[in-house]
Amino acid sequence: MKFTLKVWRQKNAQEQGSFVTYEVFGISEDMSFLEMLDVLNEDLTLKGEEPVAFAHDCREGICGTCGLFINGRAHGPLTGTTTCQLHIRHFKDGETITIEPWRAKAFPVIKDLVVDRSAFDRILQAGGFVSVNVGSAPEANGILVPKKNADEAFDTAACIGCGACVAACKNASAILFVSAKVSHLSLLPQGKPERRTRVLNMVKTMDEEGFGNCTNTGACEVECPKGITLASIARLRREYCKAKIKG
Amino acid sequence: MQNAEKKCAVKKCAMEKSSVTEKVFMSLTGLFLCLFLVVHLGGNLLLFKQDGGAAFNAYSHFMETSWIIRVIEIFLLLFFLTHIFMAIKLTIKNKQARPVSYAVNKASENSSWFSRNMEITGGVIFIFLCVHLYNFMFSQRFFHHYPSMYAAVRTVFQNPWYVLFYVICLSWVGFHLIHGVQSSFQSLGLRHPIFTPWIKKLGVLFAALIFLGFLSLPVYFFFSRTSRRNVQSAISHQLKIENGFKRGASQ
Structure with a gap:
């Protein structure tokens, strides 16, 4: 599967951020959402670009570290799911996915998709x-x-x-x-x-x-x-x- | 000693206002205003009595002159002001809590439009309230524009623009109540697995009844005016025909 990702990039808390569009290819439908971002980051690293920063830890849906605003919904389109437990099969091939950090004054963005909670x-x-x-x-x-x-x-x-x-x-x-x-x-x-x-x-x-x-x-x-x-x-x-x- | 300090800290904290107490104020004032709507509608339905407005005028005279109503009016004003100012304060605070909004936000997938737009429906109601008070309360009680309140109602609701304005604004009162009634119970912590679904349904029913109840008045007076016109035009048409016959017969 391939996707167009519109990802929020922000260098640090002080600077203004903006959306950057990336294309990802060869994504398996069994991958988790975070694994797709891992693929994107590998590509970016190979190209010599800065990988996208996102918070994650257990990847089992029990630690509460991951959290992305995906296509206008917290933790993506499913209910009762954390971002790490969201799988690619819930998206359509070729879809454009917008990924934003949590937006709140009390949760300032530290970098890219990582917020200070x-x-x-x-x-x-x-x-x-x-x-x-x-x-x-x-x-x-x-x-x-x-x-x-x-x-x-x-x-x-x-x-x-x-x-x-x-x-x-x-x-x-x-x-x-x-x-x-x-x-x-x-x-x-x-x-x-x-x-x-x-x-x-x-x-x-x-x-x-x-x-x-x-x-x-x-x-x-x-x-x-x-x-x-x-x-x-x-x-x-x-x-x-x-x-x-x-x- | 530690106990006394702890008690002191609790008391100090208890005296402070918080987001939870502000919502309690919003809820209590909102529920009182709902009660006011019921009483207001009950009085207004006297307009349907076919007595040339005598009952309604007697009712409005009582409302204008009774000292008990004056006292209740002061509380009503206070409750309205508390509800409005608290809503403005909370709305500003809530907007500040998210300085950067989402580029894509599918809020409709997790909440109702009515619940997300209480400040907008409330704002429309505030504008409506100002126009409504001017139309009836101020123009009658202070400026004496009309011979009676019944005459005021009949005159105002003969204007199609006012009728349209009332229909639109009353629907927004209904929108506000659809979420407002059930929300006020939740804000007071009154939630129960059996009663809450009923409260939600009754809240929607209450909103619909208030909307339809108040809507019936401008619609009735507007169309009764039209029907009166129709009757008048029918009579004049009949007279013309009769006159034509008479002229034909005399020739």
């Missing part, structure tokens, strides 16, 4: 932790967790922090990410000690980082590769209101 780290530092006793491992069944809570907590813990929610949201809001973390920890007994401060501090940091405000469009839910739903955002809002009222 450390804003997420700072949100987690603000409240995405629990207090535990250090020392010997506790008894596994010492803290009982209702099955329903365990399931819901696990569903939200599936968030890999890829930033697709921010990328897809028309307001570049990070609330789905924050709500996944808040839900995950507040549903479990281990998360109870910091329950109120967590939600207040994480929302405060989210606002300070320059993310937009949620307008409930639901785009984040559709694009989330891990299926985090708007129910977790509703839970965050309830947690937040409770923390505010109880002070």
